[in-house]
Amino acid sequence: MNRLDALRGTTPPKPHDARAIAALAANPGCARRALLDGAGIDKDATARHLGFPAPFGQSPFAITRGNAFEALVKADGCAELLRMLRELLELPVAEVAYHDVENVGAHLRHAHTRALFDRAARDEHDSGTIYDHPLLGLEIAGHVAYLEPDVVAFQLGGRFHIVEIKSFAVIDGQADPAAVAAAARQAAVYVLALRRMLRELGHDPLRVAHDVVLVCPENFANRPVATLVDVRRQLAVLERQLSRMTGLDRLVEGLPEELTFDLLPGEDGLPTRPAAELADALRRTTARYAPDCLSTCDLCFFCRDEARQEGACDLLGRQVRDELGGVASVEEALGLADGTRAPAEGQEEIARLLRNAERLRRECLA
Amino acid sequence: MRRGGGGDGLRLVTVREQAHQALTLLGVPAQPRLIAAVREAFFGGGLRGAQLTSLRRDEERSFASSPYGRPYYLCAALTDRLSPARGLLAVSTWPLEQRMVGPLSPRVHFLTCAVAVAERMTAGHGVDAGPDSGAARLLARMARNIPGGADLDIGPPDPARVIEAARAELAVHAERDTRDRAELAGRAAAQLGDRARLFGAATLSTIGDRAATGPPAI
Numbered sequence: 001m002n003r004l005d006a007l008r009g010t011t012p013p014k015p016h017d018a019r020a021i022a023a024l025a026a027n028p029g030c031a032r033r034a035l036l037d038g039a040g041i042d043k044d045a046t047a048r049h050l051g052f053p054a055p056f057g058q059s060p061f062a063i064t065r066g067n068a069f070e071a072l073v074k075a076d077g078c079a080e081l082l083r084m085l086r087e088l089l090e091l092p093v094a095e096v097a098y099h100d101v102e103n104v105g106a107h108l109r110h111a112h113t114r115a116l117f118d119r120a121a122r123d124e125h126d127s128g129t130i131y132d133h134p135l136l137g138l139e140i141a142g143h144v145a146y147l148e149p150d151v152v153a154f155q156l157g158g159r160f161h162i163v164e165i166k167s168f169a170v171i172d173g174q175a176d177p178a179a180v181a182a183a184a185r186q187a188a189v190y191v192l193a194l195r196r197m198l199r200e201l202g203h204d205p206l207r208v209a210h211d212v213v214l215v216c217p218e219n220f221a222n223r224p225v226a227t228l229v230d231v232r233r234q235l236a237v238l239e240r241q242l243s244r245m246t247g248l249d250r251l252v253e254g255l256p257e258e259l260t261f262d263l264l265p266g267e268d269g270l271p272t273r274p275a276a277e278l279a280d281a282l283r284r285t286t287a288r289y290a291p292d293c294l295s296t297c298d299l300c301f302f303c304r305d306e307a308r309q310e311g312a313c314d315l316l317g318r319q320v321r322d323e324l325g326g327v328a329s330v331e332e333a334l335g336l337a338d339g340t341r342a343p344a345e346g347q348e349e350i351a352r353l354l355r356n357a358e359r360l361r362r363e364c365l366a
Numbered sequence: 367m368r369r370g371g372g373g374d375g376l377r378l379v380t381v382r383e384q385a386h387q388a389l390t391l392l393g394v395p396a397q398p399r400l401i402a403a404v405r406e407a408f409f410g411g412g413l414r415g416a417q418l419t420s421l422r423r424d425e426e427r428s429f430a431s432s433p434y435g436r437p438y439y440l441c442a443a444l445t446d447r448l449s450p451a452r453g454l455l456a457v458s459t460w461p462l463e464q465r466m467v468g469p470l471s472p473r474v475h476f477l478t479c480a481v482a483v484a485e486r487m488t489a490g491h492g493v494d495a496g497p498d499s500g501a502a503r504l505l506a507r508m509a510r511n512i513p514g515g516a517d518l519d520i521g522p523p524d525p526a527r528v529i530e531a532a533r534a535e536l537a538v539h540a541e542r543d544t545r546d547r548a549e550l551a552g553r554a555a556a557q558l559g560d561r562a563r564l565f566g567a568a569t570l571s572t573i574g575d576r577a578a579t580g581p582p583a584i
Contacts, residue, residue, distance in 0.1 A: 075399060076479070077472025079511035086513065093513060094538050097469035103445045103452055128469055 003252045004039040009262020013040030016145035021138065022185035023296035025237045028244070031251055032287040033297060037140070038248045041261055043298035049263055049271045050279055052301035054294075062167070069167040070150060073215055073224050078130050078151075081163065084215065084226035085153055089161070095129040102133045109135040110146065114197065120154050121203040129154055136193040140242065149190040153213065160198075162190045163213040163226075170216045170225055178295075180214070180229065187212040188234035192242075210235060251285075259284055289314045290321070326350060382421060384413045385440055385455060392482050394475040395443035395456040395465060404479075407501040408486060422455060426565045433560060441564040443467045446546075448554055450566030458564050462554055468546030470539045477532040477539075480508040480515070484525035484532070 016037065024037060036043055047054055073080050077098055085091040104112045113134040120127040131152045137144045151163035164187045168179045191212065195205035211228045218225035261281055263271035271278075282302070289303040289312070297303075307314045311329040313321045326347055327333045335341030336351040337358040343351035379387075388404040389396060396404075398415035405413040425439045439458035442450035443465050456465040467475075487501050502522045509515035509523035515531040516523045558567055 071399070075397065076476040076508070076511070077474075079473075079476050079508070082473070083511040093535060096473035096539060098472045099469060100445070100452055103447065103449055 004035075004248065007035065007039040007252075007259070007261050008041050009260045009264065011042060011045075011263045011265055014042040015040075016138075016140050018147045018149075018186050018189045021140065021145060021147075021189045021238070022182065024241050025185050025188070025234060026296045027288060027290060027293060028237060028241045030288040030293075030297075032282065032285040032299070032303070034241075034244065034248065035251055035285055036261065036299070039261070042263075045263060045271065046261065046278070046282075047298045047302055049273070050275050050282075050302050052299070052305065054298045054300055066165075066167045069217060069222065069224070070165045072222060073165050074132065074151070078132075080224050081130065081151065081153075081215070081226075084224065085213070088213065088226050088228065089153075091129070091153075097128045098130045098132065099128040100132045101135065109133075110137055114201065117152075117160075117194075117197060118201045118203075120160075121198060121201065121207060127154065136190065136197055138189070138193040138196065147190060147193050149187075149194075152190075152194065158207065160194060160208045161211065161213050162187050162194065162208070163215060164190075165215045165224075168216060169220070170218055170227070172219065175216060182295075183214055184212070184229050184231050185234045185238070187214070187229065188231040188238050191231060191235060192238055255284065290318045291315070292318070324350060381413065381417050382425075382440060384409070385418055385421065386438065386457060388413075389440070389455060389457050391486060392479045393464075394478045395451070395454040395467065396475065396479065397453050398455065400479065401455065403500075403504050404483065407483070407499070407504045418455065422450075422565070426561070429561060429564060439564060441465070442566045444550065444554055444566050446550060448550070448558060448562070448567045462551040462563065463544075463547045466547040466550040466554070468543055468550060470543040471547065474536065474539050474543045476508070477512065477536045480505070480512060480532045481529050481536075483508065484528040487525045488529075 020037070024033070027033060033043075036046070044054070077096070082091070082096060086093070099116055101109055101113055101116065113131070113136065116128065116131060116134070131154065133148055133150070134152055136147045136149065138147055139145075149162050150165040153161045153163050164183055166179070166183050168176055191208050191210060194208045198207060199205040210230060210232045212231055213226050214229045215224050215226045217223065259281055261278065262273060263278070264273040266272045279302070282299075283306065287299075287303045287306065289300075289307040293300040293303060304315070311331050313324050313327060313330055313333065316330070324333055327336065327350055332341065333354060336343055336347065337354040339355060384405055385401050387409055388401045391404060391408065392400070398418035401418060402413045402415040421440055422442060425441060428436065429439055429441075437459075440455050441458045443454040443456045445451045445467050446469070451467045454467065483501070483505050487505060505525065505528060506516065506523050509528045509531075512528065512531045512535060514534065515528045554563055
């Protein structure tokens with residue numbers, strides 16, 4: 001991992017949080033992001049220094065709303081949550097034991113969580129049912145990231161369920177698919193972290209259910225409702241992505257020896273490295289920009305700018321890029337369509353489709 | 367301290383007394399949010415949960431400067447690690463067991479509160495028990511989360527039915543909860559000084575450490 005540390009240079013590493021890890025799974029093909037995350041580089045500071053700050057992070061209003069909703073769900077000894085778990089998972093009435101892991105100091109919470117879960121997994125009876133804010137650890141490329149699920153519920157047939165409390169509304173049984181997908185990815189990170197913890201403790205990791213309980217406000221009221229979300233697919237993506245991160249050596253090997261993304265922070269912590277030099281260094285790695293990046297990655301504006309300069313098809317979204325397989329830029333696609341450019345080997349099929357589309361378009365407009 | 371009576375809003379009652387009244391009605395440690403709701407339902411509004419956040423610290427300071435100088439203190443409920451439980455207020459004159467929070471206690475507290483609120487409504491006490499009153503709304507919110515406490519959101523809940531449903535669930539948890547809390551109270555009495563007994567001990571050990579030195583809590 002020394003090579004990765006060299007990429008980061010003298011800048012202190014930035015710990016990952018669940019959102020950052022979930023975002024890894026959102027764009028697994030991006031080598032630039034994999035390298036930056038693997039080296040623990042502060043992408044936000046990098047983007048700001050490059051002159052492409054992302055208006056990123058949650059709005060304070062969303063955070064306040066989220067916290068208020070979580071407090072509502074957990075009020076009165078998790079009364080609302082217990083009702084939902086009883087309805088959804090047929091939790092027995094006797095199962096109400098509640099452990100507030102936040103009652104211990106911050107430095108002890110991880111150890112306390114381990115001890116509590118070890119006891120729960122060891123002895124089927126007499127252990128807790130609801131664990132409020134446990135602290136899990138997940139090793140990402142040599143650094144431990146600490147993660148804090150909202151709630152972990154246990155004792156539903158001896159299995160652990162991750163409970164994720166989100167404040168976006170479920171209206172008439174429907175929720176914003178992007179929000180649900182993001183919540184599922186985040187919950188998958190928790191499932192993975194908890195499974196690894198159980199494995200380390202010598203228990204069966206599959207005792208962590210792949211169905212997570214998503215709690216959202218229902219319709220236009222603030223009344224919470226719970227649904228089960230299957231995160232197996234997200235888990236698979238995440239696991240593959242994390243195993244790739246440990247296999248970063250391959251990506252690193254292709255890079256020039258002297259390459260570094262160091263910001264060279266001065267004594268006041270502000271970067272002193274010329275922005276153009278840093279931008280050149282970053283361009284040595286391949287990014288895989290997609291419009292979705294705008295909601296998950298700090299470097300999104302930098303990569304978008306790069307994609308624009310290249311006129312890359314990536315700008316048009318993943319679906320278009322996949323349809324245009326083998327055609328790198330918009331200019332190339334247009335050339336193939338109006339016949340000014342001869343298709344290269346392997347491009348015959350897409351060129352025929354593009355020419356047909358162009359003919360149809362002309363006929364429509366004529 | 368004056369108790370009962372409708373909220374005429376003109377009497378000067380300190381935040382501390384208001385919280386004490388609500389806690390005495392409930393009889394168990396409670397969160398500021400619930401204390402404010404009970405205040406509003408039975409004694410007239412004016413108390414906000416946020417006003418209670420610094421109360422415990424002020425009380426502790428007062429106790430430290432002149433121990434037992436007041437007839438009662440609003441103090442902490444204690445966890446199984448004898449540390450103060452997050453966000454719960456209790457009354458110092460309660461027996462120690464009543465201020466302990468075992469694993470089942472949050473649920474037991476909730477059910478006990480529901481019974482207390484419903485009893486208060488049936489007893490009258492000049493409470494406006496109409497379907498739109500604060501008391502009815504508070505009870506409806508609680509009844510929804512008790513099995514058999516309410517029909518599907520139709521009409522205001524029947525206090526007698528809520529009491530019955532809550533007692534039925536309480537019966538399931540009561541024995542183990544009482545045992546846990548008695549054991550905790552014994553430990554607190556043996557290990558803590560006056561101030562820590564009211565306001566909780568600092569947390570320094572994990573449960574692993576404790577298992578090595580004493581009997582497990584649960």
